[in-house]
Amino acid sequence: xxxxxxxxxxxxxxxxxxxxxxxxxxxGESIESQCxxxxxxxxxxxxxxxxxTELINSIGISILLSVIESVNHxxxxxxxxxxxxxxxxxxxxxxxxxxxxxxxxxxxxxxxLGVQMEGEPAAI
Numbered sequence: 001x002x003x004x005x006x007x008x009x010x011x012x013x014x015x016x017x018x019x020x021x022x023x024x025x026x027x028g029e030s031i032e033s034q035c036x037x038x039x040x041x042x043x044x045x046x047x048x049x050x051x052x053t054e055l056i057n058s059i060g061i062s063i064l065l066s067v068i069e070s071v072n073h074x075x076x077x078x079x080x081x082x083x084x085x086x087x088x089x090x091x092x093x094x095x096x097x098x099x100x101x102x103x104x105x106x107x108x109x110x111x112x113l114g115v116q117m118e119g120e121p122a123a124i
Contacts, residue, residue, distance in 0.1 A: 006030045008038075014045035014115045016106060023056040028063030035067050044076035045113040049106045051082035056090065068100050079109040 004026035007018040015038045019027050035046060048064075050056075056064075071078040080102040083091070091097055103109045110117060 004030050006034060008034050010043070011110060011117075012115050013043060014047065014110060014113055015043050016047045016049055016110070018049050018051070019053050021052050021054050023050075023053055023060035023064075025057075025059040025063070028060040032063050032067055032070070035070060039070065039074045039076060044071075044074060045115065046071060046076060046078050047081055047106055047109040047113070048078070049081050049109075050084070050087060051106075053087065054084065056087050061090075061094065061096075065096070065099075068096075077113055079103060079113060081106045081109040 006020055006027055009016050015034075017031055017034055019031055023031075031048065038046060048067075068078055078100055080091075080100055082105060083102055088102065091102065101112070103112065107117060
């Protein structure tokens with residue numbers, strides 16, 4: 001995975017984005033660009049899965065704020081999942097939890113967004 005490379009996938013009409021191990025300016029810009037593409041194509045439910053993300057720098061945080069704003073402006077829903085304890089603490093300390101919901105797993109995020117997982121009940 002290159003310094004700017006991220007992974008993303010669609011599940012029904014929801015998107016899941018995987019930032020990789022280090023969320024810096026390059027990966028942040030890739031996330032922002034991917035979110036804009038999803039929003040432009042009509043996707044309004046987005047999960048960012050931080051399972052592989054060990055570190056988020058200040059520029060990565062500021063770009064995430066822009067992503068939150070863009071999704072809100074498009075009347076979409078954004079959820080964060082699988083965040084490690086230190087990154088979760090950083091988000092809490094910066095007051096970002098007031099602007100975006102964070103859950104333990106990608107599956108919980110998708111269920112809360114109303115995405116029916118294969119073999120899973122629709123209700124939460």
